[in-house]
Amino acid sequence: METDFVNWLLARIPADPRLEVPPGDDAAVLRPPAGRRTVVTVDMLMEGTDFILGPDCTPRAVGHKALAVNLSDLAAMAARPEAAVVAVSLPRRGGDAIGRGLLEGIEALASEYGVTLAGGDTNAWDGRLVISITAIGSVAPGAAWRRDGARPGDLLVATGAFGGSLLGRHLAVMPRCREALAIAARHRVHAALDVSDGLTLDVSRMMDASGTAAVLDAARIPIHPDAVRMSRRPDDGRTPLDHALADGEDFELVMAMPAEAAHAAVAGSRDMPHATPLSIIGEVTAGQGLFLRQPDGSQAPLAARGYLHDFDS
Ligand SMILES: [Mg+2]
CATH class of the missing domain: 3.90.650.10 (PurM-like C-terminal domain)
Known part of the structure; x- marks a missing residue:
């Protein structure tokens, strides 16, 4: 049930000084690091296209990957990871266990990389698992790496x-x-x-x-x-x-x-x-x-x- 799941989730999110208003309100409020730019990226993974749940691909592994690919995009911009928000659409059948597994994978990687979970949205439907994570990073002004700056001789x-x-x-x-x-x-x-x-x-x-x-x-x-x-x-x-x-x-x-x-x-x-x-x-x-x-x-x-x-x- 969604309320149980959300309560379980909120209880697991550690306090973080970057969150002026933590998850549980209508929206979270972040304190941006002083003098830095905000870098935002989003990535969606869909069961059947990006993965198929099974013995070699647990919900925990999918949660890990869903955050990891976003952090990889932040790395590609030379941005420091700061926060993430998570949206999941769980299959009705077995959705609770899948949701918990996902969050375990996300949490483990988030704590390893210093990412605070700023919020999320949980839905259930008759389709397969869909997870979308938006990651937020920071970088000094003008210091983000871009893909359009390569020069002959590099x-x-x-x-x-x-x-x-x-x-x-x-x-x-x-x-x-x-x-x-x-x-x-x-x-x-x-x-x-x-x-x-x-x-x-x-x-x-x-x-x-x-x-x-x-x-x-x-x-x-x-x-x-x-x-x-x-x-x-x-x-x-x-x-x-x-x-x-x-x-x-x-x-x-x-x-x-x-x-x-x-x-x-x-x-x-x-x-x-x-x-x-x-x-x-x-x-x-x-x-x-x-x-x-x-x-x-x-x-x-x-x-x-x-x-x-x-x-x-
Ligand atoms: Mg990329």
Whole structure:
């Protein structure tokens, strides 16, 4: 029943100095951090499209992912996570247990990343689970990373490794917030985004927004062990590199940085307050499009591939 669920939820939300009026009123009132800009992002996950509940995909895992993908977008803007509001539409059958599981996943990640839950809305219907989270972050004026600032001569720096996320990382997303804030505090970044739909597709979006082209180095793309495992499946027929370039849901960051800053960031990444490796995966050039460069120096056009939401016009 909704009232029980909401009361249970409210009782679990810890007090936070950022909330002048906490959840439970008609709306929450946030105290914005002094002198900072507010960054807002929203993401919706729908059962049947984005996940299917089952033994490998619990409500808790869905709650984690729903918040994590929003925090990944805040990381891509170099914004510090502050607050989140949650809207869920629960299936009538089993909705209470699903709702509690969702909130457990959201709460665990929220407390790990310093996010206060500022409110939410719970509905029940005859459809499948839908969850939408709006995350709010803050950034110093003019300091947000954008995707349209890459310049010829920049190097492309990536966090982590790519490919094969469907083997589990697409749910157990670890947003690169700490990495982004540490890099932003130390190094110049001209453009950035998080890889949600596919490395080539997302890099091509950055290049299109910036009016530039990119050359990716085949031998320098960090390939996740999951990409290797997937390519070994008998019916797969794809190389690990192909998985890394096109699978998506990696939720790693790609940043276009001046060459000196890129080298300094990679060299200094061992001393960063996180253990995520950084790699230089290519460079930004004049022109348009994507290219893949082989170790012998030859290069060929690279198709931008990844996940696109289909709908009819
Ligand atoms: Mg994004």
